[in-house]
Amino acid sequence: MGPRAYLVNFKLTVSDSKGRSVTRELKEGDASPLLGLGIGSEADATALGLEGKIRITGGSDKSGVPMRPDVHGPARKYVLLSRGVGLRDAERGGRTRKLVRGNQISEEIYQVNCSFDGEIPAEPKKEEAETKE
Template identity: 45%
Template sequence: MAEFKIVLSDRETGRSYKIDATGPAAGALIGRRIGEEIEGGVLGFAGYRIRITGASDRTGIPARRDLPGPARRRLLLSRGVGFHPVREGERRRKSVRGNEISADIVQVNAVVTQRGSKPLDEYFNRPEAAAE
């Protein structure tokens, strides 16, 4: 079965959390696409909604939202995810992945879109959160 490292960003607090997803939590992400929202209960965060914002595979190749499917492809890029030009008009052929999450993906980036009743700090047992 697939295993993912999920980097969950909370824009309200400015913090990011790393989640190791295996088993049913990882299975719930297979077949999803960048930009889709999922229920946080799948990952153990009741009441939360989470949007997938990006991903990368084991070699660090990023996934692009505008490329359908899970496969790796070599595209001629002029800007965007996977290539940042140095000179004006520069284009380069780069490897990128499609927008579908598959077993080849290692890291999934996500952001909180709807908050639950408990703050995220309580899920991660952060003692400084209780003191605030």
């Protein structure tokens, strides 16, 4: 392997307009088109077995640090936050310095959240029915 050969794995959580969501794991070849995309970007959904487009809405890295849309680039940064992604319940008027990740997908990202423009087809629940018996 060369210096830039990375094994990229993403857990993609895809939700549709009706509130249904599915989690799919993308490995190396299927995951590489997502590298470099930012929050709000659109990508093709054929790697997930869906027809249409997905829009990236967020994500987190391997240690759970959330991506934030207003921090540019893929780096982790300490940012002074008063509300929004990465901060829970600040006092009124209070601000807190928190660690967040930028809005660009890189090799360190573990989970990517997306929205699907169509409707996710209902999958048969055969495996769950067999495990309950």
